[in-house]
Amino acid sequence: MSRDRDFTAVGRALAAPARSVFLNLLLDGTRRPAGELARAAGVHASTASDHLAVLLGAGLVRCEAHGRYRYYVLAGPHVGAALEALGALAAPAPVVGYRPTRHAHYLARARFCYDHLAGRLGIALADAWTGRGWLAGRDELTLTDAGADGLQATGVDVDGAIRARRPTTRACLDWTERRPHLAGALGAAVGRRFLEAGWVARHRSGRGLDLTESGTAMLQEAWGVRLAEPA
Structure with missing residues (x-):
C-alpha cells in the first residue's frame, strides 16, 4: 500500500x-x-x-x-494544527480599513488556535516556561517535572492533560509569529485555565483575545511576561 x-x-x-x-x-x-x-x-x-x-x-x-x-x-484539534501550520505558508488576507486592521492586531497579540493560546501571548508563555525549565526543547516543548509542579500550582489541570488520549504536549507553529507555541492536551488545559480565571476574555469582534487587568498582572508577576497593547 x-x-x-x-x-x-x-x-x-x-x-x-x-x-x-x-x-x-x-x-x-x-x-x-x-x-x-x-x-x-x-x-x-x-x-x-x-x-x-x-x-x-x-x-x-x-x-x-x-x-x-x-x-x-x-x-478536531488536528485540523486546527494543520490550518495553523498552513497559515505560516499562506499569504495574509488583505486588510483594509481601521476596524479590520485593529482586529488583525488583536489576532497577532493573543488568540485561540482551536483550544490553546497562540499569538504573541502563546509564544511569550512558551519562552518563559522554557526559560524556567518547565518545558524542554523549543521544537518539542516537552513537560518537565518542574513544569508539572509549576503549572499545577497555577491551577492548570496537569493530571487531566497527562491522562488525555491525545499527546500531552505538542509544538504548534504559530502562523503570525512563525515560532512554536504550546499545544496538545496541556496547551488546551492552559487555555481553559486562563479563561476560567478571567486572565483572558474572548474579544467581542472575533477570534482575538483581550488580556484582562488581572491577567496582565499575573503574567508579569508570575513569569515576567509583558505584552504591548495592540497598535
Whole structure:
C-alpha cells in the first residue's frame, strides 16, 4: 500500500475565499451557525450551505445539532494544527480599513488556535516556561517535572492533560509569529485555565483575545511576561 497522501481533496476544499473565511472564524474552536458564517463571508445562505458541504465532505468541519439549531465547528484539534501550520505558508488576507486592521492586531497579540493560546501571548508563555525549565526543547516543548509542579500550582489541570488520549504536549507553529507555541492536551488545559480565571476574555469582534487587568498582572508577576497593547 502506498504511503503517499492525496492532498488534492483537501486542496480543493480550501480553494474558495468563502471557505477560507469560514475556517479562519472556526479556528478558535468556537461553534458558529451557518448564517453567521455566511454573513462574515458575504455570501447567501444557499451558497454557504454548498461551501459547508464541501468542508464537511473533506473532513475539515463537523456539524452539531442543538435542538432546532445546527452549528459548525472544526473537526478536531488536528485540523486546527494543520490550518495553523498552513497559515505560516499562506499569504495574509488583505486588510483594509481601521476596524479590520485593529482586529488583525488583536489576532497577532493573543488568540485561540482551536483550544490553546497562540499569538504573541502563546509564544511569550512558551519562552518563559522554557526559560524556567518547565518545558524542554523549543521544537518539542516537552513537560518537565518542574513544569508539572509549576503549572499545577497555577491551577492548570496537569493530571487531566497527562491522562488525555491525545499527546500531552505538542509544538504548534504559530502562523503570525512563525515560532512554536504550546499545544496538545496541556496547551488546551492552559487555555481553559486562563479563561476560567478571567486572565483572558474572548474579544467581542472575533477570534482575538483581550488580556484582562488581572491577567496582565499575573503574567508579569508570575513569569515576567509583558505584552504591548495592540497598535
